[in-house]
Amino acid sequence: MAASKGAPDLYSQFLSSAPGAFIAAKAGLPRPENLRRYKHGEPPLAGPVLIGGKGRLVEPLRELLSDYPAAGTGDDTYGALVFDATGIGSVTDLEQLFEFFQPVVRNLAPSARVVVIGTTPEETSSVDEHIAQRALEGFTRSVGKEVKRGATAQLVYVSPKASAGLSGLESTLRFLLSAKSAFVSGQVIRVGAEDSVAPADWDKPLDGKVAIVTGAARGIGATIAEVLSRDGAHVICADIPAAGEALSETANKVGGTSLALDVTADDAADKLAEFVLERHGGADIIVHNAGITRDKTLANMDEGRWNMVIGVNLLAPQRITDVLVAKGALKEGGRVIDVSSIAGIAGNRGQTNYGTSKAGVIGLVQASAPVLATKKITINAVAPGFIETAMTAAIPFATREAGRRMSSLLQGGETVDVAETVAYFASPASNAVTGQIVRVCGQSLLGA
Numbered sequence: 001m002a003a004s005k006g007a008p009d010l011y012s013q014f015l016s017s018a019p020g021a022f023i024a025a026k027a028g029l030p031r032p033e034n035l036r037r038y039k040h041g042e043p044p045l046a047g048p049v050l051i052g053g054k055g056r057l058v059e060p061l062r063e064l065l066s067d068y069p070a071a072g073t074g075d076d077t078y079g080a081l082v083f084d085a086t087g088i089g090s091v092t093d094l095e096q097l098f099e100f101f102q103p104v105v106r107n108l109a110p111s112a113r114v115v116v117i118g119t120t121p122e123e124t125s126s127v128d129e130h131i132a133q134r135a136l137e138g139f140t141r142s143v144g145k146e147v148k149r150g151a152t153a154q155l156v157y158v159s160p161k162a163s164a165g166l167s168g169l170e171s172t173l174r175f176l177l178s179a180k181s182a183f184v185s186g187q188v189i190r191v192g193a194e195d196s197v198a199p200a201d202w203d204k205p206l207d208g209k210v211a212i213v214t215g216a217a218r219g220i221g222a223t224i225a226e227v228l229s230r231d232g233a234h235v236i237c238a239d240i241p242a243a244g245e246a247l248s249e250t251a252n253k254v255g256g257t258s259l260a261l262d263v264t265a266d267d268a269a270d271k272l273a274e275f276v277l278e279r280h281g282g283a284d285i286i287v288h289n290a291g292i293t294r295d296k297t298l299a300n301m302d303e304g305r306w307n308m309v310i311g312v313n314l315l316a317p318q319r320i321t322d323v324l325v326a327k328g329a330l331k332e333g334g335r336v337i338d339v340s341s342i343a344g345i346a347g348n349r350g351q352t353n354y355g356t357s358k359a360g361v362i363g364l365v366q367a368s369a370p371v372l373a374t375k376k377i378t379i380n381a382v383a384p385g386f387i388e389t390a391m392t393a394a395i396p397f398a399t400r401e402a403g404r405r406m407s408s409l410l411q412g413g414e415t416v417d418v419a420e421t422v423a424y425f426a427s428p429a430s431n432a433v434t435g436q437i438v439r440v441c442g443q444s445l446l447g448a
């Protein structure tokens with residue numbers, strides 16, 4: 001089954017009709033914005049960038065963003081507001097946020113971006129600074145809930161040890177200040193001190209790279225394969241043998257290779273390692289996307305459902321990464337990207353097995369990051385919220401509608417939104433980003 005791409009849901013169709021718009025306006029119903037999404041050749045933002053703040057990063061930020069149109073004094077609509085909050089060293093300094101944002105926050109273009117840059121609280125030099133920097137999270141997440149018309153707000157913490165050129169921040173900033181992050185809002189990303197080398201072409205950052213995507217036959221996995229291939233990677237598309245036809249379709253579409261592989265099979269990790277070593281001398285990226293649900297309340301759960309979900313969603317990614325790394329089949333400087341879920345953050349009725357597995361994925365990422373760092377391998381996860389796929393199309397209508405609307409962006413996401421976030425982690429320029437969990441959920445109220 002192919003994922004729905006860009007097809008407006010019934011409610012959005014209703015709102016776009018004249019009577020629908022009239023009724024919605026009268027009744028004060030939520031009106032989801034048609035989000036700007038990446039199209040090759042289009043400008044990343046719908047307006048100029050206003051940069052502010054009094055910290056150590058404001059000048060390097062201006063330099064880094066020199067190819068984005070800068071807001072002038074005559075501008076009254078902004079494509080993005082970028083604020084350097086690293087100068088906030090105490091609680092009283094938090095007033096800087098109010099001073100910068102309050103006069104301009106009303107003047108955002110559709111799908112505008114708000115990005116606050118702070119200092120990683122755990123690496124600050126005083127208690128006062130730690131408190132003030134931690135406070136930025138509440139500010140940014142609240143802004144995300146207030147801004148309208150598809151705008152998003154994020155917080156990026158940068159290590160105080162990062163070099164002045166901020167090269168390690170560039171891939172994160174480019175992702176957040178683009179239509180690629182359309183469905184990402186209210187997120188906090190920590191960027192380490194490492195320097196990065198910019199790709200020769202920001203539109204093809206994965207040129208020459210080999211990527212493995214599990215569960216690539218359909219849904220989110222198929223779109224991840226497409227986006228990684230668009231960015232230049234050769235993609236090995238893996239899925240269960242029964243998905244054969246759909247898998248070949250994905251692989252053909254992306255000019256990649258298909259590989260029949262049940263990730264829970266005893267020999268899955270060895271088979272994958274052998275395959276990539278023989279054909280490509282190793283892989284650069286692995287995306288553990290294969291995942292299943294087997295919902296029942298705990299009281300009605302049987303052992304089979306429990307074990308199957310933990311096996312596919314958590315044990316397989318852990319085991320496969322371990323073997324690939326041990327055999328050198330994931331190259332030094334490689335990228336591991338796991339797929340969690342907001343159900344692993346908030347919990348979900350009827351999903352004790354799934355919620356456990358997806359929270360475990362977060363643990364896997366956090367525990368593995370320092371270990372893999374010795375080989376310059378990063379590990380991160382996306383945690384999707386409500387994404388329009390065959391999986392969510394099967395949810396009963398009322399629950400599905402509630403799932404879509406219970407977010408700051410008032411709509412479900414598309415598979416491409418998850419895929420773009422995966423591609424951001426996969427970029428060679430994202431080497432300073434590890435151990436991070438980015439929710440792709442439109443700032444869902446679940447687990448907020």
Ligand code: NAD
Pocket residue numbers: 214215216217218219220221238239240243261262263264288289290291292312339340341342383384385386387388389390391392
């Ligand atoms: P999907 O069911 O459409 O696709 C999952 C794919 O994984 C299928 O092609 C399936 O054949 C494959 N797969 C299942 N078991 C496998 C195994 N043992 N070995 C190899 N492949 C296997 O699901 P989706 O909606 O595209 O979800 C993809 C990932 O995103 C999953 O990890 C899921 O838990 C996660 N996720 C999805 C949503 C959403 O809203 N759709 C939300 C949160 C998280």
